[in-house]
Amino acid sequence: MTPHHTRFKEFLAGARDTIPMMVGAAPFGVIFGTLVTSGPLSPWLGQLMSVAVFAGSAQFIALGLIASNASFAVVWATTLIVNLRHVLYSATLAPYVSHLPLRWRLVLGGLLTDEVFAVAWAHFRRRPPGDDVSPYHFLGSGVAMYLNWQIWTVVGLLFGAAFPGLQSLGLDFAMVATFIAIVVPQLVALRYVAAAVTAGALAFFWQDWPYKLGLLGAVAAGVAVGVALSWPRGARTAAAGASR
């Protein structure tokens, strides 16, 4: 077992590695809070959503659905579809947490947003899974992201009404810049570039599909391209030839 000061250092390192994501998520938290104040939800319900759901895109879509008087069943079904990608995240990280007690896995799973996944995966992927993998870096990243989301939701709720032009300013570009900072360093081989280009192009062409299903389809196609290019030896040449 790691000593206390090492755990704390890992916790802090996880939080520190998450700072770029926190900067990127800040405008989304503020805009979310602002949108709540202009809709039918009372402010404390907006905060409850950030505290209990902690999933930006699902929260935004729920606000839109509530404003258009959608039934709860539609809101829940949409939440399910939009968040399905998290199954892939937890499957990727599962080998690194499988040795932990159940309460740890329930907490870490609950904190697993897109951003925390990106940080945790960047941290874990260089080391082999096993019983000596410490969860404190992952926890630090998740807790930092969670507190960050709560704070910026409050800011949006409190001051949102004072910045009515916030959305038209294009602050969501911070999200684009953040994700570019994560993706580009990972494009270390042609198969990653091919997978990313496929997913990006199809996500653009399929963006009008309902419920973000175009996004899921684009990801599936990008992953398929990446897998085809990863096949060993003869199979790889055949797959590359077939896909041209």
Next chain:
Amino acid sequence: MNYVIMILGMAAITWLIRTAVFVLGERIAFPPLVRTALGFVPVTVLTAIIVPMAVAPHGHGAELTWRNPQLVGALAAIAVSALTRRPLLTIAVGLAVFFTWQGAVLPMLIR
């Protein structure tokens, strides 16, 4: 108060999705093909989210032009990230280019 039920329902669904594999993990074995596939998930998900945001920021049609500050800022961020691999620098330069382009360069050029 009905909204409380709706929000708690959303929370339960989200939490179940996120923890399912972590909880059932020991009973789920992933074959090598699935592991290979999962390795491509982060890059493809993040790219699929940002490309429509940068290329079609208003949600109707591609804006492949220097008049699109999202696209100009994204290209600047890609260049910085490819050259330095430093996340904070990438985000800072990307945001600076985006806001400069939107607030100063475009109004000047269009006039």
